[in-house]
Amino acid sequence: MWDALKCDLCGDCLVKCRYVDYDKDRAASEMKLLMEGKAADILDHCITCNACFQYCPTGADPANLICRMQEKMGSPITVGFKPVINSVVKTFEQGSRDIQVIEGDPDKPALSFDSFTFAQFPAGTLESRMFKGMTVVRGRKYASLVGMAHMGGESLAEKYGRRVIDSLAELGKEIVYMHNEGYILAHIKARELGIEVPYKYLHLFEYLLDYFKENQRDIKKLKKMVAYQPNCAVRWFPEQDIWLNEIFELIGVERVSRTYEGVNALCCGGPALFVNNELSMGIQKNNIRDAMDNHAEAMITICPMCDTVLRDQTAKAGLPQIFITDLCRMALGEVSWPVR
Ligand code: SF4
Ligand code: SF4
Structure with missing residues (x-):
């Protein structure tokens, strides 16, 4: 949640944003406008990828401020949805x-x-x-x-x-x-x-991890290399990667090391479809090319929205796309690995 007291107007969040090209001064002045409750250029260009939540060194949560202001000001994303x-x-x-x-x-x-x-x-x-x-x-x-x-x-x-x-x-x-x-x-x-x-509640990954730990004898190691498409909410809780990596290890899946990984991960491009179709397509193509260049045999998704948005482009590129639960079912022999 946005915390103005933590913001020192350093501008790092918007300098690092992939979807605008601001220098430090411009980034700081954009943030200042938002903090004053005023319209700012970033509201028209932000695709709500949430990455600046992680870019901010003080934990001020600029992504939350931007989303709030998009709602207040009626930005293109707000109008589209x-x-x-x-x-x-x-x-x-x-x-x-x-x-x-x-x-x-x-x-x-x-x-x-x-x-x-x-x-x-x-x-x-x-x-x-x-x-x-x-x-x-x-x-x-x-x-x-x-x-x-x-x-x-x-x-x-x-x-x-x-x-x-x-x-x-x-x-x-x-x-x-x-x-x-x-x-x-x-x-x-x-x-x-x-x-x-x-x-009490569990994340899907926690549940799957517990399941595989208790049923290790049923696992058929997949011996595949995969790329992972996180969804935007991962930014709030990147620690979930630890659970996912443990699941991958248990089912014999290697996560390829690639450019668009961790803090540098790319959004699936879904929200951008409503403001800039060309931009969204560019994001998806870069993402898929990066996965394939790094020898991924499939793209693993964890969000039905990301899964729907990316499906056409992964199919065109010939990269199988597999939802995490189906990947786990493959390791249990319930469904087959896709044929390319
Ligand atoms: S949420 Fe993403 S697109 Fe929006 S300002 Fe932050 S980094 Fe840029
Ligand atoms: S939100 Fe964080 S990164 Fe952005 S200007 Fe404020 S302190 Fe700097």
Whole structure:
């Protein structure tokens, strides 16, 4: 969450931003305008990749300030996604029947798909032995809301986050978050917003890691080299990489070392599609070329949005794209490695 007291107007955040070309003075003056609640050029160019959260040396969270100001000023991203945001607000104000709950065994945790549809995840995901017997929920009332910041809806987590946490608490179960943003709402945003989270929760990676540790004899090592496409929420919690690397090691997958990795990772290009299609395509092509130049045999995604956005370009380039749960299913022999 933006903390003005931590900002010394050094300008590092916007000097390092890949999507503008500001020198230190320009970057500092842009930040000053935003801090004064005024319009600034960056609001039209920021694709909400969240990278400046990590670029800032003082932890001031400039990405959050920019997203707030995009919402306030009606930036191109905000205008492009207005119908989505209006529909989410309507859900919380007037209710929604877009809810699915599949009851599971009483002693097993619940798997939350946030507001994604099941079809946005690979076919057969719920048939996997990894998730057998779990209660499964999805729908608007379980929406993480954190991702709405990419669409000009930064304020929604504050407005409705407590209701989402309450809806999950009503299940009376431990929650496993399939999507990063759901986990971030419980693990980071709730604390920032003073919302109590009255249940235990796990990130999908934590759950998968525990599963593989307990079922090591069922693993068929994949012996593949892969590139990894993090989603923007990883910036808030880069430590999740440790869990992912342990999963990769257990299932015999090597993560290639490449240019667009860690702090230098590229956004999938999704939000940019609404403000600058050419820019978005350029981001995707660079990302895929970098993966292939470094001998990746597949691109691993962890977010249904990144997965949808990148699919055409990885297919055109001939780079298989695999969602993390499907990669894990491959290591269990439930599905086959894709044929190029
Ligand atoms: S969120 Fe990304 S695009 Fe926006 S200013 Fe920060 S680094 Fe640049
Ligand atoms: S938000 Fe951080 S990086 Fe940006 S100007 Fe302020 S202190 Fe510097």
